[in-house]
Structures are given as structure tokens and as C-alpha cells.
Amino acid sequence: MSVTVLETKDLTYIYSKGTNYELAAIRDINLSIEKGELVGIIGHTGSGKSTLIQHFNGILKATSGTVLLDGTDIWQDKSKIRNVRFKVGVCFQYPEYQLFEETVYKDIAFGPKNMGLDEKEIDRKVRQVCEFVGLDESYFEKSPFDLSGGEKRRVAIAGIMAMEPEVLVLDEPCAGLDPKGRNVILDLICEYRKKTGSTVLVVSHSMEDISKIATKILVMNDSKLAFYDTVENVFAKSDELIEMGLNIPEITKLFLKLKKAGYDVRTDIYTLEQAEKELLALAGRGKKNAQ
Amino acid sequence: MLSDITIGQYYKADSFVHRLDARSKIILTTLFLVIIFMCKNFLSLALMFVLLVVSVLACKVPVKMFLKSVKPIIPIVIFTAVINVIYATGGTELVSFWKISITTKGLATAFFMAVRIICLIISSSILTYTTVPTALTDGIEKLFSPLKVLHVDVHTLAMMMTLALRFIPTLIEEINRITNAQKARGADFESGKLLERVKAMIPILIPLFVSAFNRAYELAFAMSCRCYRGGEGRTRMKQPKMRVGDYMMLLLFAVIIAGVILLNHFFGKIV
Numbered sequence A: 001m002s003v004t005v006l007e008t009k010d011l012t013y014i015y016s017k018g019t020n021y022e023l024a025a026i027r028d029i030n031l032s033i034e035k036g037e038l039v040g041i042i043g044h045t046g047s048g049k050s051t052l053i054q055h056f057n058g059i060l061k062a063t064s065g066t067v068l069l070d071g072t073d074i075w076q077d078k079s080k081i082r083n084v085r086f087k088v089g090v091c092f093q094y095p096e097y098q099l100f101e102e103t104v105y106k107d108i109a110f111g112p113k114n115m116g117l118d119e120k121e122i123d124r125k126v127r128q129v130c131e132f133v134g135l136d137e138s139y140f141e142k143s144p145f146d147l148s149g150g151e152k153r154r155v156a157i158a159g160i161m162a163m164e165p166e167v168l169v170l171d172e173p174c175a176g177l178d179p180k181g182r183n184v185i186l187d188l189i190c191e192y193r194k195k196t197g198s199t200v201l202v203v204s205h206s207m208e209d210i211s212k213i214a215t216k217i218l219v220m221n222d223s224k225l226a227f228y229d230t231v232e233n234v235f236a237k238s239d240e241l242i243e244m245g246l247n248i249p250e251i252t253k254l255f256l257k258l259k260k261a262g263y264d265v266r267t268d269i270y271t272l273e274q275a276e277k278e279l280l281a282l283a284g285r286g287k288k289n290a291q
Numbered sequence B: 001m002l003s004d005i006t007i008g009q010y011y012k013a014d015s016f017v018h019r020l021d022a023r024s025k026i027i028l029t030t031l032f033l034v035i036i037f038m039c040k041n042f043l044s045l046a047l048m049f050v051l052l053v054v055s056v057l058a059c060k061v062p063v064k065m066f067l068k069s070v071k072p073i074i075p076i077v078i079f080t081a082v083i084n085v086i087y088a089t090g091g092t093e094l095v096s097f098w099k100i101s102i103t104t105k106g107l108a109t110a111f112f113m114a115v116r117i118i119c120l121i122i123s124s125s126i127l128t129y130t131t132v133p134t135a136l137t138d139g140i141e142k143l144f145s146p147l148k149v150l151h152v153d154v155h156t157l158a159m160m161m162t163l164a165l166r167f168i169p170t171l172i173e174e175i176n177r178i179t180n181a182q183k184a185r186g187a188d189f190e191s192g193k194l195l196e197r198v199k200a201m202i203p204i205l206i207p208l209f210v211s212a213f214n215r216a217y218e219l220a221f222a223m224s225c226r227c228y229r230g231g232e233g234r235t236r237m238k239q240p241k242m243r244v245g246d247y248m249m250l251l252l253f254a255v256i257i258a259g260v261i262l263l264n265h266f267f268g269k270i271v
């Protein structure tokens, strides 16, 4: 039996309400995310992904609808909203700009300090998370402004992970990084989930990246929730994904083409292993037909 | 909140006022401000008010936008009005209690001050709503160009103003972004004593300054890459031009100034 951690009911958010520039960024979103999932959130630019995740920790307050964390409305007690933010850690798009302390150590300690933990506990958390993201002690006393882009990104993500949130939400954690830097971050995310058992939500533009790590995929389209399903089931609807202007993994594209060319293959393939299996099966079937 | 700031906001529309040259709009607005302080009785004030209403309607910007720009200064208007009522002397006394006496003169002064401040805001809003910031600073540059004789670097000043106006919305957006990111790490801006609240701003201010300086460097670099070297010998793609409408409006304002002076002269001075 799986437990629901995060739930939304008819969530709608309208920017600049009451002016000429009124714009519904998300409309009637109903979701329930189970504990321990790694959810990939995709959707074209402006589909409302960032707007949606800012509701999960109460940065934005919905125009209508509710967000439930462990079954309780996060806005039930307005003064407790900070506790929600410690439970749902959100790392924004290009998080480097949140760095402000003199040293990397102090910056990562900012979140835990706000939680009101004692020195020892903060120190433990910071050291643990630094080791985890691969920042050794030589970084502790460096200024965060002297780091490279990829290192800054890691420090910023570490700053959120240090709060050990139940739900970790990352908005485009790989944006603007080279392939190696991206893989480092993706691996980190997987590791983190394995180690802590927390629920992780990752926003990304890259289907390729998402399909590598996610257990479920959430597709946003034109400020509405299009799909929320397992990776196979979502890729089985490749045609619709393409219609929404989304890119599907190259392997999936290949199988779609085979299908169009008249071969009887599955179209929900997205890993190399699945592809191998399916191709071998196809070859086998082909032999049988020939006999 | 922050997003309600309307300074330097342009409202796109196609109207007679939008088409006027920025220079004439600057002159007209300045004249308007001068005249509104020249008004000494209700008749002349009414004349100016009618002129203002006509201008607001002529620029095809929703009246709501003007109300929005007036809203933040209402406390100031009330404050000045009250001060005027209390401190003005002269005229017939209406009521008096404690050490305060309210006189007709006091009420009139308060009323005039309130109307003047509101007119001031609305008229400058007309200017910013109907003129794109670049045209505005170009206009200022042209108007002040005679100061070059005194070795004032008018072009640089105008360029600085253009850039400042251009970056107001960007910085506001940046502040929102940083505030949200720090809130997500549990930063608390709402509770605590004054000193604690000021301290709580540090995580916002430092990234803001860092990014503002970075932006400034990048901008300077991009400008020098495009061979920007100040105003000397610089020409414009779009030459602003005074048209018939501009001269007509200047003439109209001259007539109105004469009208106000006459009204002041023949109908007595209240304030």
C-alpha cells in the first residue's frame, strides 16, 4: 500500500488577477503523489511547471484549490507555513543567485539554521550533505562567488538538501550545464532518493534525462495537467506528446518509425535494454512468419 | 506590493497624446505643474482640472491606471491636507477646540493642496504612460542640450537615466526571485523586531547587488563591443520631430496660462 504525501485539489493560479494582464498559469490541477516516487515534470515553455511547484511549499498561494501535505492543507495555519517549507524543499531554476554568505559552509547552513537546530546538528547536516554532493572540506571556507557555475549549482542544491526535506523539488537542476555536469546532478538526485527514501520531483525539458531517472512522469500542457502516469504509459502516448511540442527520447522515436513502417512493435520503449529485447523479439517473430 | 510600482511604465495605445513629440510633452507637463501652482481661486483651478480630465481622456489609457498611480499617495495627500487645515490662519473661524481652530482659509488651502498634489501625479502619469522611456530620455537630452556649453555631459546623464528606467522592472523581478528562493530555505521576513527584520534583508540584498553589478559589467561590455563611445558624433535612427499638433498644444497652453492669470486677477485670490 503506498502512502500519498502530496496532493492537490482543483489547483488554479491566476497571475495579475484583476488587471488586463490576467493569465491563468495553472488550471484545475488534481494530483496525488505517492511517497518515494521520483516524478519527472515536463511540459513546453510557459506550460506552468514552475508555477505549479511553487504551490507545493507555499511560495504562491492558489487562487482557488488546495495543496495537501500528508493529508493536511498547507495553508491551514498561516503561521506554520515555514514548517511546510522545511518539509518540502524547493530548489528554483538557476538557484545560484540564492548564494549570499561569505563561505560555502555558512551558505549551506542557512536552511538548517532557520530550522532552529543547534550548532552540532547543523554541523552534522552540512558535513553530510557536502560529502554527498562531492564538496570536500577544502570548499568550506571558499566564497561561493568564486566557484564555477557547476560548483555553484551543487552548493545551491546542497543548501536545500541540508534541510533533509521529505519532498525535494528541483526546477530544471541541469539547465545550462554541460553533459558531464548534468549527469553528475542526475546521479546526485537518484542517490539522494535511494539514501533518504524521500519523494523527489524534478522539472526538466529533457525527456532523455527524465526517462533515465524517473519512476513517474507528469506532463503539463497549456497550464493543464495532461498526464500523470508511469514512464511506459506516458511514452505509449508518444503521438500526443509530439503534438504538445515535446521531444521524446531518440529510441522511442525509432520505434514509432518502425511501427509506421508496418512492423508490429511496442512504442513505449525508452531504454536500450527494452529496445534490445523488443528488437530480438521482432526478429524472432519475423523468422516465424518467414517459415 | 512591489509590482504595483508604476514609475516609468508605458501603456501602449494609439492616441493623439501618444503621437506628440516627447519634448513637447515634457514642456507641457512642466508648464501644467507650474500653472497648477499659480491657480489662486476656484475658477482657475477648475479650468486646470477640466484640462487635466480632457488630457486623461485623450490619451486612451484606462482611467483605472491613473487611479492606480494615485492610490499610493493618498496618505500623503490626507496628511498634507490635515496639516494645512490645522496650521493655516486667517479667514472666518468655523469651529475651534483645544488649541486648534478650523477656518475657511485653512479648508481652502487644504483643498487646493490636495487637488494640486493629485493633479501633479496624474499629469506626470500621463507623460510616462504615453511616452516610451527611451523617447522620454531622448527628449530630455535634446531639451537640455544647450547646457553642453557649460560642459554638462547631457548625453551621459540621459543615457544613465534610460538605463535606470530600463532596469527598474528587471530589478523588481530579481528581488521577487531572490526573496522566494530564500523563503524556500526558511528565511523569515515577517516576524521579529526591527533589527532582526533589517538583518533578514541581508540574504536578499547581497545576491541583488552581486547580480546588479554583474549586469552592469555585462552591459558595459556589450555596449563597448558595439563601439559605444558616448554622445559625440552620435546620430539617431529615429529623428524626433515637432509637428503641427505639438505647436498647437504649446499655443493652447500659452492661452491657458493667460486665462489663469486673468482669472486670478479678476476673480480674487483665495489662497
Ligand SMILES: Nc1ncnc2c1ncn2[C@@H]1O[C@H](COP(=O)(O)OP(=O)(O)OP(=O)(O)O)[C@@H](O)[C@H]1O
Binding pocket: A015, A016, A023, A024, A025, A043, A044, A045, A046, A047, A048, A049, A050, A051, A052, A093
Ligand atoms: N511573475 C509572473 N507574472 C506574470 N506572469 C507570469 C509570472 N511568472 C510566470 N508567468 C506566466 O505564467 C505562465 C507559466 O509560467 P511558468 O514559469 O510556470 O512556466 P514553465 O512551465 O516553468 O516554463 P519554463 O519551462 O520556461 O520554465 C507563463 O505564460 C508565464 O508568462
Ligand SMILES: [Mg+2]
Binding pocket: A049, A050, A051, A093, A171
Ligand atoms: Mg520554469
